Amino acid sequence: MSTTAALPKPLGLLAELTHRCPLGCPYCSNPIALDPRASELDTETWAQVFAEATALGVLQVHLSGGEPAARRDLVAITAAAHGVGLYTNLITSAVGVTAATLRRLAEAGLDHVQISIQDSERAAADHIAGYEGAFARKRALAAEVVGLKIPLTVNAVMHRANIDRIEEMVALALALGASRVEIAHVQYYGWAVKNRAALMPSAAQVARAAALVEELRARHHGRIVIDAVVPDYYARLPKPCVGGWGRRSLNVTPAGKVLPCHAAESIPGLEFWSVREHSLADIWTNSPAFNAFRGTAWMQEPCRTCPRREIDFGGCRCQAFALTGDARATDPVCHLSPRHEDVAALAAVQEDAPYVYRRL
Amino acid sequence: MNGTNAAIAMDARPRLPRGVRLVHNEAQGGWLLLAPERVFKADAIAAEVVKRCTGEATFAAIVDDLAKSYSAPRERVLADVTALLRGLADKRLLEL
Numbered sequence: 001m002s003t004t005a006a007l008p009k010p011l012g013l014l015a016e017l018t019h020r021c022p023l024g025c026p027y028c029s030n031p032i033a034l035d036p037r038a039s040e041l042d043t044e045t046w047a048q049v050f051a052e053a054t055a056l057g058v059l060q061v062h063l064s065g066g067e068p069a070a071r072r073d074l075v076a077i078t079a080a081a082h083g084v085g086l087y088t089n090l091i092t093s094a095v096g097v098t099a100a101t102l103r104r105l106a107e108a109g110l111d112h113v114q115i116s117i118q119d120s121e122r123a124a125a126d127h128i129a130g131y132e133g134a135f136a137r138k139r140a141l142a143a144e145v146v147g148l149k150i151p152l153t154v155n156a157v158m159h160r161a162n163i164d165r166i167e168e169m170v171a172l173a174l175a176l177g178a179s180r181v182e183i184a185h186v187q188y189y190g191w192a193v194k195n196r197a198a199l200m201p202s203a204a205q206v207a208r209a210a211a212l213v214e215e216l217r218a219r220h221h222g223r224i225v226i227d228a229v230v231p232d233y234y235a236r237l238p239k240p241c242v243g244g245w246g247r248r249s250l251n252v253t254p255a256g257k258v259l260p261c262h263a264a265e266s267i268p269g270l271e272f273w274s275v276r277e278h279s280l281a282d283i284w285t286n287s288p289a290f291n292a293f294r295g296t297a298w299m300q301e302p303c304r305t306c307p308r309r310e311i312d313f314g315g316c317r318c319q320a321f322a323l324t325g326d327a328r329a330t331d332p333v334c335h336l337s338p339r340h341e342d343v344a345a346l347a348a349v350q351e352d353a354p355y356v357y358r359r360l
Numbered sequence: 361m362n363g364t365n366a367a368i369a370m371d372a373r374p375r376l377p378r379g380v381r382l383v384h385n386e387a388q389g390g391w392l393l394l395a396p397e398r399v400f401k402a403d404a405i406a407a408e409v410v411k412r413c414t415g416e417a418t419f420a421a422i423v424d425d426l427a428k429s430y431s432a433p434r435e436r437v438l439a440d441v442t443a444l445l446r447g448l449a450d451k452r453l454l455e456l
Contacts, residue, residue: 009387011399057387059394087381087394112379112396151379151396151452179377179452180396222450 007285009057012249014262015046017063017077019254020070022095024130024357025118027157027192027199030066031265034360039255043073045275047080049252052280060087066254069096075104082109089114094141095134102141106148113145114153120168128161130357139176146177153180159199160350163209170216174224181224183213185231189263189318191358197351206234233347237308238315238331245293245317250284258283260290263318267327293317300328302336368419368442372456375415380453382410395453409441413454
């Protein structure tokens with residue numbers, strides 16, 4: 001960890017422009033303690049972050065939130081990222097992105113748009129988002145994106161209420177003209193923990209979904225890319241979260257803190273540095289949070305001697321902490337974890353209860 | 361399905377769709393294909409092929425040019441480039 005030469009260079013930067021968001025999704029992935037509007041980085045600071053990111057080797061920037069369109073300077077921010085040569089990706093709920101804004105974003109150099117869609121049916125989608133009219137706006141923005149010839153990804157977060165409609169979600173993505181669809185299962189770190197039982201799919205649902213995804217990939221081969229992973233609580237092997245801690249990407253919060261992953265603030269005791277006080281290169285190389293779980297030296301057994309230790313890096317640190325209270329533990333999703341049975345026990349708790357919506 | 365080896369029309373004009381870019385980056389150690397939320401490393405040969413996919417040159421011209429540039433048998437180049445471009449098209453990284 002001592003020399004810069006030994007460090008990999010990050011490929012991607014997740015820019016959380018704001019935590020403000022009109023939707024109330026029960027699985028919101030923003031932290032429990034949100035950055036207030038007054039603390040948000042200004043346009044010039046974001047431009048400086050993008051310039052430093054490019055110098056560090058970053059190629060893609062994901063403009064996210066919250067809802068990034070809640071920022072009035074979204075076009076200027078996008079232009080700044082494009083101006084230093086970054087591939088720009090807008091990750092949006094579609095609510096608040098008008099057709100006029102989208103045209104200006106396209107002119108500013110926007111390369112790609114990802115729209116979240118909560119379900120294939122209007123009423124169900126608006127119910128999950130906690131926002132009447134969201135589904136209609138998402139469909140309209142998708143058409144506007146495709147009309148401007150910008151490539152479109154549909155992000156479909158799946159859980160017990162909608163996992164049986166994966167086929168319809170993929171059909172919707174195709175009908176909207178998306179070239180890629182992400183079948184993303186809810187991850188239980190922050191707000192989603194409050195709704196875990198109401199969101200947890202059954203084992204039978206997950207098995208059907210996995211088989212269906214394989215069939216849909218074959219059926220739509222060459223027309224749409226379907227990215228999907230097994231939901232954590234039903235997996236046997238942990239996912240290499242963010243491609244390994246401090247290896248592939250970094251995340252800048254609305255207030256300027258730089259995190260190895262978007263949920264990293266859920267681990268107590270980590271010291272994050274801010275772009276207000278340090279350069280991105282300094283943070284990537286030297287900040288305590290980035291070095292906390294880099295490489296393999298921090299690992300305990302069974303990870304330390306595991307042949308997969310540099311494939312999955314012990315799994316997700318945030319999940320290890322959330323489920324065991326020890327951020328250095330093996331992610332209990334792994335079948336080798338002594339706590340693996342806890343995951344099955346949690347997954348068995350399922351209840352069709354009303355959602356606790358996230359309201360700002 | 362089964363598209364990887366299917367022939368490509370000689371008059372096709374392959375090109376990168378909007379949202380896919382070939383870039384050279386020292387920090388990342390060479391050529392990369394940037395795509396929606398994905399990054400693919402490209403070796404030097406793949407980069408030479410993709411560079412020629414401008415939407416102007418025909419597939420036949422690209423194969424001819426590569427065969428000449430690398431003094432390689434045209435048949436071999438045709439097979440390799442077909443496989444490469446089909447693979448990219450299947451991933452929605454190329455328009456044929």
